[in-house]
Amino acid sequence: MPDLDPFGVLIVDDEPNIRSGLARGLAEDADVIETAGDAQEAIAKMEKGEFPLVIVDVRLNCDMTGIQLLEHILAARPQTAVIVITAHGTVETAVDAMRAGAFDFVLKPLDLNLVRQQVRKAREHYQLRIENQHLRSRLADSGEISNIVAGGAAMQDVFRQIRQVAATDATVMIHGESGTGKELIARALHELSERSGAPFIAVNLGALPETLLESELFGHERGAFSGASRQKPGCFEQASSGTLFLDEVTEMSAKSQVDLLRVLESRQFTRVGGEQVLQSDARVISATNRSVQDLIDDGTFREDLYYRLNIIPIEVPPLRGRREDIPLLVEHFLEQFCTRHRRDIKRLSAEAMQTMVAAAWPGNVRQLRNVIERMVITAAGDVIHENELPSELRKPTGASGTVVSTLAEAVEACERQTIEAALESCGMHREKTAKTLGVSVRTLHYKMGRFGLH
Incomplete structure (x- = not known):
């Protein structure tokens, strides 16, 4: 969980007894509690400090009402939760406050347990919002998204x-x-x-x-x-x-x-x-x-x-259009299934990985995932060898249609298929294809000539 800023509560009421009583009663539910006797004092304190929650009485003995203060707060800081205090005779005013964006309202005479419930709820919303912001920032700034490898x-x-x-x-x-x-x-x-x-x-x-x-x-x-x-x-x-x-x-x-x-x-x-x-x-x-x-x-x-x-x-x-990701996916699923099935398989042999990279994968990532789980369960040792792979994977072909027997041929087959897939997805537009592949147009022309793709 990310470190959260202190959860501050500002209590705004023109009655000193209510301010002090709420401050004492909410001491365990907030990190910082401050009070204000009118709207102007509240605005001044909000300019100096952070208060995710403000509790405000609808009726304030000043030029600004509680509803007007609510509107001012939400206009300046829309994420602030505002709980409105109202007397029984002004419930309709509280409803208007809810329509204006209040988080909730409580009736006088105040039930401290109810107020504490509302404060805890507001704090949970605040924590969730901050955690989501951290999560979105972490995911957006990293090279990864969710659990996509x-x-x-x-x-x-x-x-x-x-x-x-x-x-x-x-x-x-x-x-x-x-x-x-x-x-x-x-x-x-x-x-x-x-x-x-x-x-x-x-x-x-x-x-x-x-x-x-x-x-x-x-x-x-x-x-x-x-x-x-x-x-x-x-x-x-x-x-x-x-x-x-x-x-x-x-x-x-x-x-x-x-x-x-x-x-x-x-x-x-x-x-x-x-x-x-x-x-x-x-x-x-x-x-x-x-x-x-x-x-x-x-x-x-x-x-x-x-x-x-x-x-x-x-x-x-499809997976055949992103073969460079296959080793990453293999390592990811190996770790996942070794943990799940309590096995100690460290890696695939070079020949087995070469076969995996060059395979057709008609079932895409789902098929690869299932193959790795099967191999984790059935492999004899701590290294998965080529002869332990499913038979349908053990017939990779190179650019010329011959059986791949070296790592260089597997890489060449992968490169050719990647370029073919990119050309197809870009409508054979060479500049777009080069940009998609992250190479120059000149390099793409050379590769296309080498693989007979013109």
Whole structure:
């Protein structure tokens, strides 16, 4: 946990007994407590010190009311939590204060236990906000995002997009083959956003029949259908203020697509069997492993829904397009599974690593992960050798189509395939490809000639 600044509370009330009583009662709940008898004194103290929480009486015997002071505080320091004190006869004023941005309100005569509960709640919110700021700063400044392992140019470009988009509420569609880590990208977008303290809800739309999908997304009321023995909130409701990840979004039926489009446009929905209109401000991130344009051309996916979901597209490269990351991934999964299965495997042999780098990996990172776990469990010694790898991995080929037998040939095969993938993703535009690969155009021309890629 990061070191937090002292949690300071400023108590503003024109009655000295209330100020002193609250200061004594809250001594265990704050690091610093100061008091002020009017708005001007409070403003002066806030200019000199940091007070994440201010407790202010609605009625102050001065030129500025408590509500006006609240508005002044939030205009100058929007992150400040303000708890309003009000008498029973002015509850409507407290409601107005809540609408103006107050954190909460308490009624006179004051119940100290209730006030302490509100202060602790405000302190928890403050700590969470500071921890999230530290987390976002650490992740954004490092070369890593979440638990995504990568070092090559292809994934660094994805990281750049994540950092650019995460702080916004823009709807994102993640495109990539099965097993490339699309959910990890979605989670990284969530973790680096202001929503990171709220829920991240993931649902695989391809795994749900249409009869259950509506209930899963929007919830249902008790008795809405056979087996609905209780009210159940749906994913949109659970993810409100957070992030909703819709995996395999292109597998939805035509009716479900219409329902989803309506919610995306209005941010309103009703539970199955219910009449109450509910709101959700969940940020929607979707993913697909299919060509959406082909589905639109076939009439199986709505073009207007695609435009709603694909405001920001992120393309995740397949593992064969980021072979330079394979050794990093191998080391990561070795450590992970050796810990999980209590094994002491130190490394792959040079020949085994060479084979891993040159393999086709049709199942992408998921396949590599499964292979490493299997090898950790079944390997005879503390080094995994080439003959212990699955048979489907032991036939790597070089640029000429011959079996790779040296590390140099494996590197050459990796280099050729990386350039091919970059050229394809950049539409054969050489300057864009060179920039993507981090090389000069002249170097790219030389490599293309060497590998016969002109």
